[in-house]
Amino acid sequence: MNDRVSNQGTAQTAEASPIVRLDRVNKHFGNLHVMKEIDLSVAQGEVVVIIGASGSGKSTLIRCVNGLEPFQSGRIEVDGKTLMPNGASGKSLQAVRTEVGMVFQQFNLFPHLSIRDNVTLAPRKVRGMTRQQAEVTADKLLERVGISDQADKYPTQLSGGQQQRVALARALAMEPRLMLFDEPTSALDPEMIGEVLDAMRELVNDGMTMMIVTHEMGFAREVADRVVFVHEGQIVEQGPPDRLFDQPQHERTQAFLSRVLKH
Amino acid sequence: MEFNFQFDWQAAIDSLPFLLKGLPYTLLISFAGLAIGFVVGIVFGLMRISPTRWLRFPAVVYIEVFRGTPVLVQVLFIFYGLPTLLGGPINALTAGIAAIAFNAGAYISEIVRGGVQSIERGQREAGLSLGLSPPQTFRYVIWPQALRRMIPALGNQGIVSIKDTSLFSVIGVGELVRQGQVYIANTFTALEVYFMIALLYLAITLSLSLALSLLERKGLVG
Numbered sequence: 001m002n003d004r005v006s007n008q009g010t011a012q013t014a015e016a017s018p019i020v021r022l023d024r025v026n027k028h029f030g031n032l033h034v035m036k037e038i039d040l041s042v043a044q045g046e047v048v049v050i051i052g053a054s055g056s057g058k059s060t061l062i063r064c065v066n067g068l069e070p071f072q073s074g075r076i077e078v079d080g081k082t083l084m085p086n087g088a089s090g091k092s093l094q095a096v097r098t099e100v101g102m103v104f105q106q107f108n109l110f111p112h113l114s115i116r117d118n119v120t121l122a123p124r125k126v127r128g129m130t131r132q133q134a135e136v137t138a139d140k141l142l143e144r145v146g147i148s149d150q151a152d153k154y155p156t157q158l159s160g161g162q163q164q165r166v167a168l169a170r171a172l173a174m175e176p177r178l179m180l181f182d183e184p185t186s187a188l189d190p191e192m193i194g195e196v197l198d199a200m201r202e203l204v205n206d207g208m209t210m211m212i213v214t215h216e217m218g219f220a221r222e223v224a225d226r227v228v229f230v231h232e233g234q235i236v237e238q239g240p241p242d243r244l245f246d247q248p249q250h251e252r253t254q255a256f257l258s259r260v261l262k263h
Numbered sequence: 264m265e266f267n268f269q270f271d272w273q274a275a276i277d278s279l280p281f282l283l284k285g286l287p288y289t290l291l292i293s294f295a296g297l298a299i300g301f302v303v304g305i306v307f308g309l310m311r312i313s314p315t316r317w318l319r320f321p322a323v324v325y326i327e328v329f330r331g332t333p334v335l336v337q338v339l340f341i342f343y344g345l346p347t348l349l350g351g352p353i354n355a356l357t358a359g360i361a362a363i364a365f366n367a368g369a370y371i372s373e374i375v376r377g378g379v380q381s382i383e384r385g386q387r388e389a390g391l392s393l394g395l396s397p398p399q400t401f402r403y404v405i406w407p408q409a410l411r412r413m414i415p416a417l418g419n420q421g422i423v424s425i426k427d428t429s430l431f432s433v434i435g436v437g438e439l440v441r442q443g444q445v446y447i448a449n450t451f452t453a454l455e456v457y458f459m460i461a462l463l464y465l466a467i468t469l470s471l472s473l474a475l476s477l478l479e480r481k482g483l484v485g
Contacts, residue, residue, distance in 0.1 A: 068388050098394030108389035112407045121403060122393035167389075174394055 019044050019178055019209055020065060025074035027060060027233075034060050035071065036233040042178075047210045049220040049241070052230035053256060058213045061230065062180045065211065066100045067093045079177050098126055101171030105183040107163040109155035109170070115142065116151040119170045126174070134173070141169040145199050161192030165199050172203075179203065181212040217260055221245055229253045268454075275455035278446050282459055285442030290467070292356065292438060293425045296363025300424070301417075303364060304371025311376045322372065329369035335430045338362035342434040359431040359438075367424045374416045378409035411479075418475040422468045429464070439463055 018041035027035035034057045042048050052058045063069040064076060067083055076083040079099050081092040089096075110118050119141060120134035129137075142148045145165035147158075155163055164184060171179060181200065185193045197219050204210065204223045214220060220227055221241040228238040229252070237250045245261075248254045310322035329337070342358040382405050390400030432441035443456045450456075 066392055068392065094394060094396055097392055100392070102389075102392040104385055104389065104392075106383075106385050108383075108385040110386065110389070110404055110408075112411065122395060125399050125403060126394040170393070180392075 018042055019079055020211070021077040022061075022064070023075050023077070025064060025071050025076060027057075027064065027069065027071040034233050035064070038074070038233075038235060040228065040235060042209060042211060045207050045209055046225045047204055047208075047212070047223050048226050048228060049212045049214060049224040050228045050230055051214070051217070051220060051256070051260075056230045057233040058230045059182050062102075062182055062211050062213055065178075065180060066097050066102055068102075098174065099177045100180060101174060101176035101178070102180040102182065103164065103167050103171055103184045105186050107155070107160070107167045107187070109163055109167055111155050113154075114151070115147065115153055115155065115158070115166050118155065118166060119173045122170070123173050137173055138169070141172050142166070144202075145169045146195070159192060160188045161195045164188065164192075164196045168196075168199055168203075178209045178211070181210065181214065183213050183215065185214065185216060215260065217245070217257075229256065231256070270458075271452065271455055274450065274452040275459050278443075278450070278452065278456045278459055281446050282439060282442050282456070282463065285437055285439040286463065288356065288436055288438040289425070289428050289463075292359040292363055292428045292431065292436065293421075293467070296360045296428075297367055297421055297424055299360070299364035300367030300371055300420075303368030304375050307368065308372040308375025308379070311372055312379060326369045326372050329365050330373075334362055334366045334427050335433070337366055338431055338434060355431070355434045355436045358434055359428065359436050362431070363424050363427060366427065367420055370420050370423075371417065374413050374420065375409070377416070378413035379405060381412055382408050414475055414479050418472060421471050421475075425467055425471070426464060 020040070020042040022038050022040040025035055025038040026033070038061060040048075040061075050058045050061060060069055064071050064083075065078060067089060070087045071085055073085050075085070078096045081095050083089045083092060083096060087093075109115075110121070113121065116135060116138050119138035120129075120131065123129045123134040123137060124131060139148060139151065142151055145168055147162055147165055147169065150158060150162065155166070158166065168184075184200070185196050188196060193216070197216065200210075200212075200219075201223060212220070212224075224241045226238055227241045227244040229236050229244065229248075229250075231252045237244065237248060237253045244253070245257065248257055307322045307325055310318040311326065313319055313322075338358055341361055342353055342355060345358075346352050386404050386408065387400055390404040391397065395403065428438055429440045431438055432444060435441065439460050443460045447453050447456050
């Protein structure tokens with residue numbers, strides 16, 4: 001618990017120059033306005049959990065942060081680089097992606113590569129590491145997420161929970177400054193959710209800056225410095241987890257929480 | 264009704280040395296044509312799925328023209344027609360290889376397109392999110408998986424193209440069928456000779472099928 005306090009301390013001093021800043025971002029899918037004037041900053045070391053109903057735009061929001069989704073107006077700054085509307089970011093797009101890791105709902109491991117090669121590919125091709133260097137790092141990370149004895153297997157030979165932990169190790173191998181999680185446990189069988197959350201918890205304790213989209217409200221309350229509630233493409237309410245979960249101010253937030261916290 | 268005709272095994276075996284002189288031509292046209300056709304197919308298949316209209320459009324025209332016309336007409340056009348434009352004759356072997364290359368290339372373009380498009384969107388996103396550039400993502404993530412999925416369709420195209428080379432007897436390439444026709448003109452053993460030719464084609468296509476199924480099985484893990 002002391003860790004969390006010190007994290008928040010860092011968060012406050014870094015307030016002046018956040019690592020992520022979305023500035024009046026708008027995004028349309030055809031006629032659908034999926035992100036409306038989104039303003040959001042994330043401080044160094046902060047853990048921000050984004051919640052909301054399906055189709056509220058919460059996944060779209062974090063996918064904009066590493067440029068997987070283009071947006072139509074506004075700007076996004078990530079670690080000092082700027083993403084521009086309509087895919088006009090140029091070189092800063094790849095620069096941002098190099099510093100930002102992402103874990104997907106469907107794991108998206110590379111099925112034609114062994115577990116170890118999944119983890120070493122980007123460090124070798126992007127960071128220019130030798131195979132040996134990259135493998136030393138990969139083996140350390142795989143051990144950290146508890147997969148070290150499976151390094152020579154292929155993704156389809158692993159359970160969903162194991163695959164997602166490999167996906168986490170793969171992202172961490174690039175030594176990202178920020179990690180994005182897009183519903184990392186939604187595709188998992190219930191008995192495998194815990195092992196993935198444990199791996200993420202460890203990352204929180206290491207002080208990683210994280211933006212997490214999840215339906216795991218208990219986990220959100222436990223690890224978040226701030227919870228952001230998104231409804232119909234807008235940030236309706238945000239705040240520390242205790243306040244947001246226990247005394248939601250906005251009726252939309254209240255309605256959403258009463259539905260998800262019942263079960 | 265009475266058959267005064269019997270299959271003459273001796274005649275069949277006797278024709279073999281002469282027929283086998285055509286084998287190198289059949290193999291050369293098939294494999295040189297398919298090798299070039301593979302490269303052509305990759306180039307046009309990728310142009311076909313390019314976001315740039317000016318790359319897509321020529322690819323569509325090429326694919327539709329070469330899929331929509333018979334390979335026999337294509338080789339006649341190249342061998343008899345093109346020299347009028349070029350002002351000099353074209354070697355029959357070259358014409359045959361070119362016809363296979365461009366004909367198979369059109370079909371392979373569609374195989375490449377289908378293979379690449381069949382890879383889940385999340386694979387590309389995972390590659391990009393790790394900081395790989397779009398070309399790196401294609402080369403290390405998309406292409407190896409697409410190629411594996413393309414193997415059965417490529418094998419099919421290989422077999423079709425090998426059989427298509429039999430049409431090139433009409434431009435006088437001394438491939439299997441042409442050799443057979445010349446032989447029959449002297450011996451009148453059509454039954455035996457065409458039977459042997461059919462066996463030779465079967466030997467080539469079965470070897471290809473076998474090689475590809477081994478390749479596919481080897482690539483199964485992962």
